[in-house]
Amino acid sequence: MMLAIEPILYAGAIGLIAIGVAGMALSRHGFRIVLALALAEAGANLLLVLGGFREGGVAPILVGGGNTASMVDPVPQAMVLTAIVIGVGVQALAIALLIQVKEHLGPIDRQGLRDAMEADIDRHAGLPLPESLDRPLSREGER
Amino acid sequence: MRRFTSLLFAGGLAFLLFSLVATLDFGDPPMRIGSGILAQAPAQVGTANIVTAVVLAYRGIDTLGELSILFAAATAAGLVLARPGRAVSAPKPGGFVLRVGADLLLPLLVVIGLYIIAHGHLTPGGGFQGGVILAAAFFLPLLASPGREPTHAGLSLVEGLAGGGFILIGLLALWQEGAFLEPLLGTGQLGALLSGGTLPLLYLAVGLKVGAELSALLARLMGEGHDVGD
Numbered sequence: 001m002m003l004a005i006e007p008i009l010y011a012g013a014i015g016l017i018a019i020g021v022a023g024m025a026l027s028r029h030g031f032r033i034v035l036a037l038a039l040a041e042a043g044a045n046l047l048l049v050l051g052g053f054r055e056g057g058v059a060p061i062l063v064g065g066g067n068t069a070s071m072v073d074p075v076p077q078a079m080v081l082t083a084i085v086i087g088v089g090v091q092a093l094a095i096a097l098l099i100q101v102k103e104h105l106g107p108i109d110r111q112g113l114r115d116a117m118e119a120d121i122d123r124h125a126g127l128p129l130p131e132s133l134d135r136p137l138s139r140e141g142e143r
Numbered sequence: 144m145r146r147f148t149s150l151l152f153a154g155g156l157a158f159l160l161f162s163l164v165a166t167l168d169f170g171d172p173p174m175r176i177g178s179g180i181l182a183q184a185p186a187q188v189g190t191a192n193i194v195t196a197v198v199l200a201y202r203g204i205d206t207l208g209e210l211s212i213l214f215a216a217a218t219a220a221g222l223v224l225a226r227p228g229r230a231v232s233a234p235k236p237g238g239f240v241l242r243v244g245a246d247l248l249l250p251l252l253v254v255i256g257l258y259i260i261a262h263g264h265l266t267p268g269g270g271f272q273g274g275v276i277l278a279a280a281f282f283l284p285l286l287a288s289p290g291r292e293p294t295h296a297g298l299s300l301v302e303g304l305a306g307g308g309f310i311l312i313g314l315l316a317l318w319q320e321g322a323f324l325e326p327l328l329g330t331g332q333l334g335a336l337l338s339g340g341t342l343p344l345l346y347l348a349v350g351l352k353v354g355a356e357l358s359a360l361l362a363r364l365m366g367e368g369h370d371v372g373d
Contacts, residue, residue, distance in 0.1 A: 006169040010161070018157035025149035047160070052177060055170030060193040061267065062185060062333065071193070073177030074184075078197035082209045085271050085353070089216030092360050096220035099364070 009050055016043025030101065030108035034094045041087045045080045052076035189330025190264040190339040198269070199342050199349075203313065203324030210306065210352060217356045224363050236288035245287035252280030260350035264339040270346040274353025281358040285365060298359045305352035312341050312348070 020040025027033050052073030060074040102108050105116040167173060180197060188196040198206055236242065256276035263269030313324040320327065326340035337343075 010164050014157050014160045014164070017160065018153045021156055022150060022153035025152060026146060047164075051167070052172050052174075053170055054172060057170075059267065060181065061265075062191040062193070069178075069181070071181050073172045073174060074180060074193045074197050075174065075177045076172075077194045078202060081194065081198060081269075081271060082205065085209060086212050086216075088357070089213045092364065093216045093220045093223070095364065096223045100223050 010047075013043050013046035013050055016040065016046065019043075028109045028111065030098045030110075030113070031095075034091060034098065037094070038087070038091060041083070045083055048076045048080050048083070185333060186330070188326055188339060188342065189333055190342055191333060192264055192266060192269070194267075195264045195269055195339070195342060195346065199345050200324070200326050203345070206349065207309065207313070207324070210309065210349065213353065213356055214302075214306065217360045220360055221363055237286075241287045242284075245283045248283055249280050252276055252283070256280060256350070256354065260347055261336070261343065263346040263350075264342050265336070270349030271353055274350040275357060277350065277354030278357035278361065281354070282361045282365075285362055289365065295359060295362075298355045302352050302355040302359070305348040305350075305355065309345060309348040309352070312345055316341070 017040050020036045020038075020043060023036030023039065024033050027036060052075065054070075054072045056070060057072035058070055060071040060077065098108055101113065105113060105120070107113055107116060180201060181193060184190070184193045184196040184200075188200045190196045190200075237245075256273045256279075258273075259266075259268035259276060260270055260273035263273065312327075316325040316327050317323045319325075324345075326342055328340040330338065330340060332338055
C-alpha cells in the first residue's frame with residue numbers, strides 16, 4: 001500500500017502547530033506554556049521549509065558545478081534560520097521572566113499566580129484581607 | 144467550557160492551515176523569487192551555500208535586525224534577572240571526571256565552532272550554528288564547576304566588537320558600492336575557502352556575537368537557578 005507522503009508531512013507540521021496552540025491555551029503551569037510555544041514554533045518552521053520544497057530537489061549547496069535548477073527554494077530556509085534564533089531569544093526571555101515570577105510571587109500556575117497578584121494588589125491598595133467583612137465584594141465569576 | 148473552546152480554536156486553526164495548504168501544489172513552490180536567486184546567486188555572490196547568500200547578501204539587513212532582536216532579548220533577560228548585591232551561594236563543583244572532561248572538551252568545541260563558522264559559505268553551517276557551538280563550549284566548564292564566575296565584561300566586549308564589525312562592513316559597502324551590506328572584495332573562486340567576498344567575515348561577526356550572547360544568557364540563567372530551585 002502506497003501512502004502519499006505530502007499529507008503526512010503537512011499533517012506533522014500542522015499537527016505540531018495545533019498541539020502547541022492547544023497546549024498554550026490549556027496548560028496551567030507557566031513552564032508548560034513556554035514548552036508549548038516551542039512546539040508551535042517547531043511546527044511553523046517545518047511548514048515554512050515544506051513550502052519551499054521542489055519535486056526531486058536537493059539542498060541548495062553547489063557541489064562541483066552542479067546545476068541550480070534542481071535545488072529547493074533557499075528563501076524559506078534562510079527565514080527558518082532567522083526564526084530559530086529569534087525563538088531561542090524569546091524562550092530565554094520567557095524563562096527569565098518565569099524565574100522572577102517564581103521568586104517574587106511563588107506559584108507559576110495560572111490560578112495561583114492570579115491569586116498572588118490579586119493579594120499583592122490588595123495589599124498595596126490597603127484593602128482589608130479577604131476574610132474581613134469590611135472588604136468590598138469582588139465581581140462574581142472573576143475567579 | 145474553557146477547555147472546549149481552546150480545543151475548538153486549535154482544531155479550527157489546523158483546519159484553516161490544512162485548507163490553505165491543500166490549495167498549493169506540493170513540490171512546486173509558488174514563489175518565483177527562490178528560482179531567481181538560485182539562478183543568479185553563484186555569479187553574483189559566489190557562495191557555494193546559497194542559503195548563506197540569501198541570509199547575508201540578499202537579506203543582510205534582516206539578519207542585522209535579527210541580531211538586534213537577539214541582543215534585545217539577551218539584554219532584557221539580563222535586566223530581568225540582574226539584582227546587584229545578591230549573595231549567590233556557591234554550589235558544589237562537579238566531580239573530577241566531569242571537570243576534566245569539560246576542560247578537555249572546551250578546545251575541541253571551540254575548534255569545531257570556528258570551523259563551522261568559517262565554512263558557512265561552503266557547507267551547511269554558518270555563524271548561527273557555529274555560534275551556538277561556541278556558546279556550548281564556554282558554558283560547559285561553567286556547568287562542571289558552577290562556582291567559577293563568568294567574565295561578563297569580556298563577553299560584552301566580544302559581542303560589541305562583533306556587532307560593530309558587522310555594521311562597519313555594511314557601512315563600508317554603502318560607501319564603496321552604494322548599497323548597505325553589499326558583498327565586497329569580489330566573488331572569488333566558487334567553492335574555495337576564501338570566496339564570497341566579505342560574506343565569511345560577516346558570518347564570523349555573526350558567529351562571535353551569537354556565541355557571546357548565548358553564553359552570557361546561559362550563565363545568567365544558571366546563576367539564577369541556584370537559589371530558586373531549593
